[in-house]
Amino acid sequence: MKALLCKAFGPADTLVLEDIANPEPKKSEVLIEVQAAGVNFPDTLIIEGKYQFKPPFPFAPGGEVAGLIKAVGEKVSHLRVGDRVMALTGWGGFAEEVAVPAYNVLPVPKSMDLTTAAAFSMTYGTSMHALKQRANLQPGETLLVLGASGGVGLAAVEIGKAMGAKVIAAASSAEKLEVARQAGADALINYSEQSLKEELKTLTAGQGVDVIYDPVGGELFEEAFRSIAWNGRFLVVGFAAGGGIPALPANLPLLKGAALIGVFWGSFAQRQPQDNADNFQQLFAWHAEGKLKPLLSQTFPLERGGDAIAALSQRKAVGKVIVQVR
8 A cells, every 4th residue: 555654853855655465454443444534743753853742753644634534453342344434543544554542542423424524533532622621611702813824723613612601712813813703703803913812801791701712832822822711721732833832920820810821632532431432422413513613725646745835734724634545
C-alpha cells in the first residue's frame, strides 16, 4: 500500500510517498481502508518531533481517518467488515490502510459522507468535550472563541450555539470572521485591528466572559484571561500561535474566582469511552438537524499531504483541511 512517510523529523516538504507493507490488525484492532484523513495541528508538530508522542521512524502522520473496515481482530465484536467508520489514529492516517484500536473507532451515520466524517472526529470531539465536560457551558452564558475560523474554533462556535450560549468569535481578519459569522457567531472581534479587552468589556457590559475557548495561545492568552467573568472557565486547547507556551500570573485566577482548565480530548476518549460515545451521539444528531456544518475548505491528494500540513502550520487554513486518500 502507499503511505506518506516521515523518515526524520523536519518540515512538511520532507515527507515522501512510498509503498510499504499492509498493516495487520491485532486482536483488539480493526483494519480500515482509508477514504480520507483530516489534517490537524498535532500533525504539524509530530513530524518535527515537537508533539508529546514520538512514533518510531518511518511513520505516516494523520491523526484521524474515515473509511471502511477491511478486517477485524478476533476480540472485536461490535464492529464488522464493511462498516463505515471514523477513527482516532494518533498517527498513520496518511496511508491507504491503517490498523486502529477498536475503542478509537466509531460508526459513521448514514446522514454523513466519509469525507465529512474525516473532518469531524477530532475538531468536534475536542470542542464538545471542552464545552460539555470541562467547561459545563450553560444556556445563556457567554462563550469567547479565539482562533474562531480554524477547525476546532468553528466547531466550538457551532457547538456553543447548539448549547444555547451567546458566542463571541475572535480572529485576525475580516475574511476569517465572516466564516465564523456564517457558523452562527453572535458577535465578532478582529483582534488585529481592535482591542480584545475593550471589545469584550463593551459586549459583556463589563461583566466579562463566562467561558473562553483558546486553541491559539500566544500574546492574547493573558489578555483574554483578564477579560473573564467571575466564576469563569478558561479552556486551554492548544498553542497554534507558536512561539512557546504562554504563562499566566497565578493571582489572576484567584482574583477572578476563575478556573484554568486543560482540554486533552484524545486522552479523554481513551479513559472515558462511553462519555465520548455519548458526546458523538449528540453531535451526530445536531449534524443531522443541520446545526453542525463542517467547512471543508481545502482538499489535497495523498501525495500532497505535506502541502496540506504546511497550509495548516502557516495558519492559512480556514475551516478543515482534508487529505483525500481514495
